[in-house]
Amino acid sequence: xxxxxxxxxxxxxxxxxxxxxxxxxxxxxxxxxxxxxxxxxxxxxxxxxxxxxxxxxxxxxxxxxxxxxxxxxxxxxxx
Amino acid sequence: xxxxxxxxxxxxxxxxxxxxxxxxxxxxxxxxxxxxxxxxxxxxxxxxxxxxxxxxxxxxxxxxxxxxxxxxxxxxxxxxxxxxxxxxxxxxxxxxxxxxxxxxxxxxxxxxxxxxxxxxxxxxxxxxxxxxxxxxxxxxxxxxxxxxxxxxxxxxxxxxxxxxxxxxxxxxxxxxxxxxxxxxxxxxxxxxxxxxxxxxxxxxxxxxxxxxxxxxxxxxxxxxxxxxxxxxxxxxxxxxxxxxxxxxxxxxxxxxxxxxxxxxxxxxxxxxxx
Numbered sequence: 001x002x003x004x005x006x007x008x009x010x011x012x013x014x015x016x017x018x019x020x021x022x023x024x025x026x027x028x029x030x031x032x033x034x035x036x037x038x039x040x041x042x043x044x045x046x047x048x049x050x051x052x053x054x055x056x057x058x059x060x061x062x063x064x065x066x067x068x069x070x071x072x073x074x075x076x077x078x079x
Numbered sequence: 080x081x082x083x084x085x086x087x088x089x090x091x092x093x094x095x096x097x098x099x100x101x102x103x104x105x106x107x108x109x110x111x112x113x114x115x116x117x118x119x120x121x122x123x124x125x126x127x128x129x130x131x132x133x134x135x136x137x138x139x140x141x142x143x144x145x146x147x148x149x150x151x152x153x154x155x156x157x158x159x160x161x162x163x164x165x166x167x168x169x170x171x172x173x174x175x176x177x178x179x180x181x182x183x184x185x186x187x188x189x190x191x192x193x194x195x196x197x198x199x200x201x202x203x204x205x206x207x208x209x210x211x212x213x214x215x216x217x218x219x220x221x222x223x224x225x226x227x228x229x230x231x232x233x234x235x236x237x238x239x240x241x242x243x244x245x246x247x248x249x250x251x252x253x254x255x256x257x258x259x260x261x262x263x264x265x266x267x268x269x270x271x272x273x274x275x276x277x278x279x280x281x282x283x284x285x286x287x288x289x290x291x292x293x294x295x296x297x298x299x300x301x302x303x304x305x306x307x308x309x310x311x312x313x314x315x316x317x318x319x320x321x322x323x324x325x326x327x328x329x330x331x332x333x334x335x336x337x338x339x340x341x342x343x344x345x346x347x348x349x350x351x352x353x
Contacts, residue, residue, distance in 0.1 A: 021175070022312065024168035025080045033081040034161045044154040048147050054215035065134040068203075070147020073107045075191065075200035075289045077214040 049076040084164040085157055087307055088300075092156015095299035096149040102295045103148060107288035108140050110202055113281050118204035121274065148292070156300055159186060163304065170233060175312060176305035183301025185229050191293045193225030194218055197264050200289040202281065207272045214270055224263040232256035 049071060051057060052064035064071075064079075071078045115136070122129045134143060159182065167178050198218050206214070236252035243251065273282065 021168060021172070022080070025084070025164045030081045030161070030164050033085055034165070037085055037157060038161060041154040041157040044150060045158075048151045048154070050215060050219075054212040060133075062133055065132060065139060066143045067147035067150075068134070068139050069108070069111055069144040070103075070151065072111060072200060072202060072285075073103045073144070073289055073292050074148065074151060075195050075293070077198070077206070077211060077218050078201070078203075079206060079208045079211055 049074070053078060081161070081164045083311075084160040084167075084308075086160070087311075088160020088163065088304060089153050089157040091300050091303040091307060092152040092154070092159065093149060094152075094303050095156060095296050096152020098299045099152065099292045099296035100145050100148045103144060103288065103292045106291050107285060108144070110281055110285040110288060111140065113278075114202035114204050114285065117277060117281075121204065148296075152296060152300075155186075155296065156304075159183070159300060159304070162186075163308075170237065175308035179305030179308060180301040183297045183304075185233070187293060187297035189225035189229035190222055191225075191297070192290075193228065193260055194221035195290070195293075197221055197267060198270060199286050201272075202285040205273050205277060205282065210270070210272070217267055217270070221263060221267065224260065228256045228259040228263075231259065 047063060048067050052061055053071075054077070068078065119129060132139070163179065163182055166182055167175065170178070170181075173181070198214065198221065232252040232255050235255045236248045239251055240248040242248075
């Protein structure tokens with residue numbers, strides 16, 4: 001997978017091998033990964049950023065207080 | 080490759096999270112401590128009982144802070160890896176390191192800076208607990224605005240670059256982004272819940288520490304992810320004899336050295352050798 005390009009300008013054109021970049025990831029390959037892990041990772045982010053603040057999936061305030069400082073610093077609304 | 084990018088993103092995100100944690104510990108924790116003292120004084124003045132914490136302050140500012148930022152780093156890194164898989168080799172012809180750092184800059188701008196400039200981070204004791212639902216909804220609305228604005232700007236540039244040229248297409252993209260963000264700032268309500276007597280310098284320092292923490296997170300993520308991808312790619316295109324070919328930006332240096340008529344010492348020496 002090497003592409004040949006001319007370098008050296010008009011005075012002395014000379015060909016060197018430049019390594020070609022990989023092909024784009026196809027939508028068919030990416031979509032299942034993006035959907036499944038996208039949702040999972042967003043849920044993870046939700047637990048750091050918003051759980052037991054405006055909304056609550058597990059009861060109490062334990063998660064909120066444990067990640068309290070991280071939530072403040074990362075700029076999520078905390079309380 | 081999608082799986083590779085996802086895992087690489089989560090690893091780079093963990094590393095970036097740990098770097099951001101170091102920054103937050105040094106830059107933000109002292110401000111949080113000052114703010115907690117202010118809240119304690121306010122409780123004393125108002126003769127109200129301070130709520131007993133479920134998790135002690137010693138745990139909150141060490142393990143809690145660390146876990147929170149590291150987990151956020153892994154989550155952001157994984158999502159970033161998936162976004163990279165979609166963007167790489169589709170937006171322009173940039174090599175991995177460039178795509179990685181541009182994508183990280185876009186993430187910092189759209190997902191953090193856009194909501195932050197309207198609804199900045201607050202240290203403890205700033206903010207009315209009764210309005211948390213309202214403020215959370217507004218914050219995530221602006222996260223969405225940031226994401227859409229950045230994506231639209233990229234699309235505008237991609238569609239108009241052939242017609243307008245790189246410079247004008249970039250200007251149009253920036254103008255689109257700024258117009259959308261300013262419009263969203265105008266139509267969303269302001270939030271002003273800083274208690275009377277809260278030190279302005281403390282508020283400023285805390286917010287600067289927030290920006291710094293996020294900048295370290297996204298910056299490290301972009302550089303680390305780009306470096307890992309570049310290393311992976313160059314190891315896959317090794318020559319048959321096992322030696323690795325020069326990296327893309329080394330080619331330029333090599334070109335200068337071998338061009339006939341060049342006056343660099345290297346070129347002169349090699350021509351005298353030959």
